[in-house]
Amino acid sequence: MKKLAIHNGKKIINKIIPPHNSIKKEEVKIVNKVMKSGKLSQFYGTWGDGFYGGKYVKKFEENCKKFFKVKYAITVNSWTSGLICAVGALDISPGDEIIVTPWTMSASATAILNWNAIPVFADIDPETYNIDPKDVEKKITNKTKAIMAVDIFGHSAPLKELKKIAKKYNLKIISDSAQAPGAKYYGKYCGTIADIGGISLNYHKHINTGEGGVIFTNNKNLALRMSLIRNHAESVIAKKKIKKINNLIGYNFRMGEIEAAIGIEQLKKLKSIIYNKQKIASILTKGLKKLKGIKLQKIQKNCTHVYYVYPMQINKEILGISREKIFKALEAEGIQGLQTKFTNVHRLPMFKKRIAYGNSGYPWRINKKLKFKYKRSSCQVAEKLLDEKYLGILLCSYSYSEKDAKDIVKAFNKVWQQIDQLK
Numbered sequence: 001m002k003k004l005a006i007h008n009g010k011k012i013i014n015k016i017i018p019p020h021n022s023i024k025k026e027e028v029k030i031v032n033k034v035m036k037s038g039k040l041s042q043f044y045g046t047w048g049d050g051f052y053g054g055k056y057v058k059k060f061e062e063n064c065k066k067f068f069k070v071k072y073a074i075t076v077n078s079w080t081s082g083l084i085c086a087v088g089a090l091d092i093s094p095g096d097e098i099i100v101t102p103w104t105m106s107a108s109a110t111a112i113l114n115w116n117a118i119p120v121f122a123d124i125d126p127e128t129y130n131i132d133p134k135d136v137e138k139k140i141t142n143k144t145k146a147i148m149a150v151d152i153f154g155h156s157a158p159l160k161e162l163k164k165i166a167k168k169y170n171l172k173i174i175s176d177s178a179q180a181p182g183a184k185y186y187g188k189y190c191g192t193i194a195d196i197g198g199i200s201l202n203y204h205k206h207i208n209t210g211e212g213g214v215i216f217t218n219n220k221n222l223a224l225r226m227s228l229i230r231n232h233a234e235s236v237i238a239k240k241k242i243k244k245i246n247n248l249i250g251y252n253f254r255m256g257e258i259e260a261a262i263g264i265e266q267l268k269k270l271k272s273i274i275y276n277k278q279k280i281a282s283i284l285t286k287g288l289k290k291l292k293g294i295k296l297q298k299i300q301k302n303c304t305h306v307y308y309v310y311p312m313q314i315n316k317e318i319l320g321i322s323r324e325k326i327f328k329a330l331e332a333e334g335i336q337g338l339q340t341k342f343t344n345v346h347r348l349p350m351f352k353k354r355i356a357y358g359n360s361g362y363p364w365r366i367n368k369k370l371k372f373k374y375k376r377s378s379c380q381v382a383e384k385l386l387d388e389k390y391l392g393i394l395l396c397s398y399s400y401s402e403k404d405a406k407d408i409v410k411a412f413n414k415v416w417q418q419i420d421q422l423k
């Protein structure tokens with residue numbers, strides 16, 4: 001790159017943006033209470049009162065049910081565990097297929113592998129970054145049992161369209177709403193609309209308990225199966241007289257009392273955290289929408305966005321310059337939280353090797369048909385977007401003030417004014 005005016009002049013942003021941190025004195029107070037009680041977990045892996053956990057776990061689950069307006073809320077020690085419970089609760093057998101998006105975190109797909117089922121990747125919609133229902137329908141076979149929709153970046157997947165497909169082919173839907181706690185879709189909270197859904201409470205999310213997650217369902221039987229998988233199902237099913245035992249291998253996915261107590265306080269803050277992220281996003285949208293060669297995400301009808309990430313696309317053809325050069329110039333202006341690297345999960349070595357060559361202990365092993373399966377999973381829209389166009393701002397990871405958002409807009413404008421010099 002030539003020596004640029006951008007780098008010679010003063011940077012627009014000179015401060016370090018503090019990380020998003022919603023843990024304050026309320027959480028410290030309630031954690032102290034739990035510590036003083038000496039009861040850091042009250043789960044028992046046998047049938048009885050302790051099977052469903054301790055006082056704080058039960059209270060947090062009650063609060064989640066009320067807040068998210070759902071019949072069952074089941075806490076877990078991570079959302080990865082929640083996804084494993086969700087897939088296990090469905091009637092999935094080894095070799096069954098579940099259609100999933102490649103634009104997600106790897107756990108959405110590995111939860112499927114965990115039960116020896118096969119993740120089949122459907123491409124994404126370039127407008128929303130969510131799974132494309134048209135491609136989902138193309139990838140259905142007689143082995144398909146479910147769709148895993150991910151509300152990526154904090155905006156709902158197209159559940160109306162997916163539900164139509166699910167009805168037509170008799171499939172179940174799991175909603176991975178890890179990144180979208182509190183986002184709404186046609187008036188309902190993300191994660192509560194599908195057969196099973198849920199949110200992550202890991203450290204990077206809007207609200208967090210360090211590690212943790214909450215599963216949602218309105219179905220009594222699925223709720224029971226997930227509670228069993230969370231807590232050593234195999235030891236309990238005889239006493240509970242459960243006959244349909246497929247996939248009822250249990251784990252210890254139980255949430256501790258400290259995390260649950262933190263969750264109680266965190267949930268109270270979710271609405272105001274979302275309000276702040278949306279305020280920052282609207283400043284960015286107002287300031288960036290006029291710039292040429294940049295495409296912002298359109299919020300879909302009857303949806304709200306909670307901006308885990310603020311995504312956009314850089315158009316090389318219009319700007320005559322690569323996304324990478326723009327990224328460097330924006331970073332040089334002091335913008336923090338920019339991202340061009342994201343996972344295309346279907347391209348991870350494990351999926352390429354296991355599904356293309358079948359070198360794992362999984363049931364599909366080497367055969368020509370399964371090589372075809374991997375090819376069928378190529379997702380060209382997802383690949384092109386990530387390789388050339390995607391640029392995100394990690395709105396949930398940083399605590400941007402309104403002034404910071406305005407400075408980000410200024411920095412973009414400065415880079416755009418000098419774009420010819422970057423070429």
Ligand SMILES: Cc1ncc(COP(=O)(O)O)c(C=O)c1O
Binds near residue numbers: 080200
């Ligand atoms: C879309 C998605 N799914 C699943 C997970 C896994 O959640 P956890 O880290 O709570 O296990 C994450 C975490 O970032 C995620 O973003």
